[in-house]
Every structure is written in C-alpha cells, then in structure tokens.
Amino acid sequence: MSEHTGVREQALAARTASQILATATRAQKDAALHAMADALTKAETAVLEANAADVARAEEAGTAASLVDRLRLTPDRVAGMVDGLRDVAALPDPVGDVVRGWTNPNGVQVRQVRVPFGVVGIVYEARPNVTADAAGLCLKSGNAVLLRGSSSAASSNAAVVEALRDGLADAGLPVDAVQLVPGPREVTDELMGARGLVDVLIPRGGAGLIDHVVRHSLVPVIETGVGNCHLYVDASADPAMALAILLNAKTQRPSVCNAVETLLVHADAAPRFLPDALTALAQAGVTVHGDGATAAYGPGVVPATPEDWDTEYLSLDLAARVVTSLDEAVAHIRDHSTGHSETIVTDSESAAQRFTAQVDAAAVLVNASSRFVDGGELGFGAEIGISTQKLHARGPMGLPEMTSTKYLITGSGQVR
Template sequence: MTVQQQALAARGAAQTLATATRSRKDAALHAMADALAKAETAVLEANATDVRRAEEAGTSAAIVDRLRLTPDRVGAMVDGLRDVAGLPDPVGDVVRGWTNANGVQVRQVRVPFGVVGIVYEARPNVTADAAGLCLKSGNAVLLRGSSSAAASNAAVVDALRLGLADVGLPVDAVQLVPGPREVTDELMGARGLVDVLIPRGGAGLIDHVVRHSVVPVIETGVGNCHLYVDASADPEMALAILLNAKTQRPSVCNAVETLLVHADAAPRFLPTALEALARAGVTVHGDARTAAYGPDVRAVTQEDWETEYLSLDLAIGVVDSLDDALAHIATYSTGHSETIVTDSEAAAQRFTAEIDAAAVLVNASSRFVDGSEFGFGAEIGISTQKLHARGPMGLPEMTSTKYVVTGSGQTR
C-alpha cells in the first residue's frame, strides 16, 4: 500500500473518530491496552531483534537505550493507554464563547486535526503513546518509525489494531508506514491528505522535516538543557537536582547537558559536585575555572556547549554573574527546558522572565518537563516552537478549533 493509499484510508477512519463518543474511544483505548499486554512476549521478541541489529551496527549506547523495551517499559505503555482513557476528552470543549449584541451566539470549540503523521526515531514506546493520544483526540495516525525499530513498531501496531477491531472502530485509525527513506518524503508531501506532521528525534531528522515538509509541522525540539547554580543556591539542593537531571535517564531530551555555576558558589559546590558526578560515571567537559576544582576534567570545546549529549557527559562552566549565565543560555539553548537553583526571589523572577524556552524551572529537576509529570497522561513530544503548542503536548494540543455561530434568523 502506498503512502497516499494509507492516508486516504486514515481520512476515512478519521471521519468516524471525529464523531465517536468518549465512551467508545475510551473502550478502544482499554482494548488496545489489553491487546498490547497480551502481546508482550511477541513485542519483546521483536524488540530483541531490533536491539541486536543496532548493537551489531555499532549504534551508540544512548540510542540503544531509547530503542530497548523491557517488561516494565511495555507495562508503562499499557498503563499509558489506560491513563489516556481516564483523561477528559478535549473534543467539543468550548474554548470561549459569547453572545453578540444582536443575539448571535459565537463559540470556539475543539475539534480533531483529522490525520496526524508522526515521524520518529527509535523509542518504540512512542508508537503506543502517539496512537493513544491521537485516538482520544479523535485523530487517525500514520506512524513513520525508524528502520532501527521496525520489528518492535510492527508488533506494537499489530496489537493496537487488534484492540480497535475488538470494539468495532476502524483499524486504519492506527497505521504503520513502512518502507525506505523515500517514504518519509512522500509523507511530508501528502498535503491535503495529512493534516499535520510531528517529528520526534534528533536534530537532523527534525531539521529535515521542518525544512522540506509541505504538510504543516509542529516542531518538537532537541534538548540542549542548562542548569544554572546561582550565587545564593543551597549546595545540597543544587547537587540533588543536578544528579537527577543528568543521571536519572541521560538519553532523554529533558536531561541536563550543561551546568553553569556562579563564581561565588563554585568553591562550596563544585568540589563535591565533581566527586559525585565521577561516582555516577559522568564525564565532565569543563572550562579552566571548573578544572581547578577537581581532576579528570576534559577541556570543554565550542562543540560541547552546542551538544545534546544524550549520554553521561556534561559540559560545565563557571560564570561571574546571572547576566553571564543568561547570555550563555541565550546563545546555546535549544528552547527546551532551562533551570535555575537559587534562594533569591529576584534572581528566580529574572530568570523566568528572560529565558526563552518551552519550560523554565526554579529549584526543580528538568526531568519534570514531561507530559505525565504535568498530569497530561502520555505525550506526543515537547514542542519548542511558538505556534499552537509549546511544551509537553497532551490531548488539547492534539486538537484544532472551529467556530460555531448560532442565530435565530439574524442577517448582517
């Protein structure tokens, strides 16, 4: 089946989903969860094939970690589908409404996009998350995963389609788009059949889709995230946040990649921090002022400041002021998540006001920038653009709106 044929089938499915009741969509999500749970063994066997191929190809440990599924991760996918079923249905919500002086009523209501294309790399959990969110928001979805996760994605989609069939909803509401690299370009060219395209992955993939798609794109961004330890910061708090943000799961986009430390805080913070990072297996790329506080600090390069490592690597710099920290972040940030640790309300207020990012955190780990942590359930991704959606994209962000105008015979 060609991409055009799949998109046409998805449009037919989307027409059914657009008017499906919440109870019917929720029943489908639970059925999809049940089917995925039953298919756990098949999914894990397929994933083992993908992981083995990736390791034999010399794929980096960070990407292999994103690719690998475990019983717990499959369980989280199942739970994610059930969680989405428990969330309010955004379709039909009135965003705003009013009555004009002439008695005409105007309401802006949420409606599905229609057909959503997702282009993503590794992370087969995205397959279930995206399918669940699109279904609940009334959208059909075309899933274009990477070849590295082909077997895993196929096994997951087979299970999800069984769940849809069990409740009588069209199975073409969830489709995997297989094939060579050129298929991605076909999907990007399917304007009029695909309503919106969402890329999830590395900088190269996102840039390619943004630059070449004629289908409207919601850009999810690379996470070159910074943590700034202010002069007034509590060292123990700062260290706990740093270790969580860097080491709890380094291969994800909300992990910290650069640490900036105020010069006044450096003597009481950096020696302990460098020891703790070393114990955690983190390779530090630091400037000369950082190296003065501990051994085994590699000289930081321009490339280090620009890099989303997705690994146990961290760039560290000492700055003389909040101004310098803000300037550094403005230069290198990808607009994802930026954090300050401080006891100064004035510094916190200035940081949150001046930082241009989808999420700004004060005295909390950047690992909280996540749809489930925000209470959205599963998420499509973290949008770093400024149109329509920004930050974690949950159910409301997977809808558009239309105006419903009701009168009683009024004419203009």
C-alpha cells in the same frame, strides 16, 4: 517530492477513519483504548521477541548505547505502554470543549470549540514506546495516525501496531485509525509531501531528523524536542539542593531530551559547590567537559570545546562553565539553548524572577529538576512530545494540544 502510492492509499484510509473518529463518543474511544491495552498485554511475548531482534541488529551495527537504550523494550516498559493507554482513557476528552464563547449584541451566539486535526503523521526514531503513546493520544483526541518509525525499530513497531489494530477491531472502531508507514527512507519524504491528505506532521527524534522535517515538509509541522538544557547554580543556591537536582537531571535517564546537558555555576557559588559536584558526577560515571575555571575545582575535567556548548549529549557527558553573574548565565543560555527546558537553583526570589522573565524556553524551572518537563509528571497523562516552537503549542503536548478549534456561530435569522 514524488508521491508514493502506498503513502497516498494509507493517508486516504486514515482520512476515512478520522471522519468516523471525529463523531465517536468518549465512551467509544475509551473502550477502544482499553481494548488496545488488552491486546498489547496479550502480545507482550511477540513484542519483546521482535524488539530483541531490533536490539541485536542495532548492537551489531555499533549503535550508540544511548540509542540502544531508547530502542530497548522490557516487560516493565511494555507494561508502561499498556498503563499509558489506560491512563489516556481516564483523561477528559478535549473534543467539543468550549475554549471561549459569548453572545453578540445582535443575539448571535459564538463558541470556539476543540476539534480533531484529522490525520496526524508522526515521524520518530527508535523508542517503540512512542508507537503506543502516539496512537493512544491521537485516538483519544479523535485523530487517525500514520506512524513512520525508524528502520532500527521496524520489527518492534510492527508488532506493537498489529496489537493496537487488533484492539481497535475488537472495539468496533476502524483499524486504519492506526497505521504503520513502512518502506525505505524516501517514504518519509513522501509523507512530508502529502499536503491535503495529512493535516499535521510531528517529528520526534534527534536534531538531524527534526531539522530535515521542518525544512522540507509541505505538511504543517509541529517542531518537538531537541534538548540542550541548562542548569544554572546561582550565587545564593543551597549547594546540597543544587547537587541533588543536578544528579537527578543528568543521571536519572541521560538519553532523554529533558536531561541537563550544560551546567553553569556562579563564581561565588563555585568554591562551595563544584568540588563536591565534580566528585559526585565522577562517581556517577559522568564525564565533565569544562572550562578552565571549572577544571580548577577537581581532576578529570575534559577541556570543553566550542562545540560542547551546543551539544545534546544524550549520554553521561556534561558541559560545565563558571560564570560571573546571572546576566552572563542568561546570555550563555540565549546563545546556546534549543528552547526546551532551563533551570535555576537559587535562594533569591529576585534572581528567580529575573531568570524566568529573561530566559526564552518552553519550560523554565526554579529549584526543580528538568526531568519534570514531561506530560505525565505535569499531570497531562501521556504526551506526544515536547514542542519547542511558539505557534499552536509549546512545551509538553497532551490531549488539548492534539486538537485544533473551529467556531460555531448560532443565530435566529440575523443578517449582516
């Protein structure tokens, strides 16, 4: 990969800023977060105007409605960004936390403590709210951040970052702790090649972006987010509960990674569940892509293709299949899951235990909507993303997951 002078200069500036952040107190970081929130509030008009220009360009280009929804900012969403920064300020500071510690028989004291990564790169698509969330989480965890947003949100991201940097200046912390990385697509590859300057890279977006970063980055990557999430309605499930969970998980916000994309229904539950479910889904505007057994319970079901079982729709579309057993449901999930969030609705404790033990995913839910797989909903405050890998972090990534550790070893003259 070729090295872009701008990327190198930005990464070096971020590394210098990260060294200051590593020794910043919680009070200094929290004050900066509140100052960033104040600056973003003052910049609301400029941010919304910039976002309107981005949205207009996206609509003129024929961008899918689900992506336009991710791109669009409203006063409420800006207020959510502001509140997110303040919420992060209220969270405990993970830096310096002792993960574990002990004293060896020779008197040497050993402590494993949390420390910042240093410089974090975030590569993401649309969703300018990620700009503020990522900046806030990185700052609180002592990291400088390089934000590589998509061209579709270029104006929005620039306006948000300008406000955040104003807040940092007001708080007396280095403005280069938060930087937007501009430029053509090739700059993303240059950021991925900045090993030694950037400590970790986190992609947030569609499958294509994540796959490209995972496959080609020389910088260590934390893989996040593609969500082909399943909801399995067990033979013993309460139909009303299952329907309420399904509608929430599919329709409350279909354009996000924790929305349900595939419905699996036990054959014994299908007669008492699917007729009402198909009617309710149709009324909600959902197109069901189902197998023949599903189609037998209501009109309007589109025949499912093999591709439907692997599709993250991010829209009001849903794949559906009738299965003959819990084992068949688990086998289907194993074949098609992206390892994000998988749900069972059941009144059987043994079925719930088998499902949670056998399904391999970052989050497994029993009788609850997959929309709860979110840092805020789980009490972490804002999240940087949902990791679907197994190393370092898995599931919603809050502040502790934005740190590494080091060992502090203290003696009184002992030698080996």
